[in-house]
Amino acid sequence: METLASTDTAVVSTTCSFCGTGCGLEVTHQNGKIISVRGDKNAPVNRGETCVKGLQGWKYVQSERRLTHPLVRKNGVLQRASWDEALSEIRKRIHEVQESYGPQAFGCLSSSRATNEMNFVAQKFMRQVLGTNNIDSCNRT
Secondary structure: OOOOOOOOEEEEEEEOOOOOOOOEEEEEEEOOEEEEEEEOOOOOOOOOOOOHHHHHOOHHHHOOOOOOOOEEEEOOEEEEOOHHHHHHHHHHHHHHHHHHHOHHHOOEEEOOOOOHHHHHHHHHHHHHHHOOOOEEEOOOO
16 A cells, blocks of 8 residues: 555445455545545445445444454453464364363354455364364355
């Protein structure tokens, strides 16, 4: 993305990620923040129209409640952690569950909001790494 002066406004064309339709959106941003989203009239899929999710669903990006770093529970309290620490804790817990309950203790619900590639990786992880077929998705029609 281009570098902007602090008062510059720019419009970026992108593809909506809320479902598999692939609607085109125009995202207006200023000072590093999204200020509006509208349907892209040149997009062949939606020709400028968009659903409420595409139109309004971006506000979480700037939410003060959005997590921006890993958290690890220590003594019952969530505390900020490094990525290495968080991934190490995840690995440890996965192994504990596998040892105690076996691979069928795991399940994954993938998402139509993810790319095909991300859904492919999710099913590969579940089947090849964790050893379970317990994966489902809302992608079915």
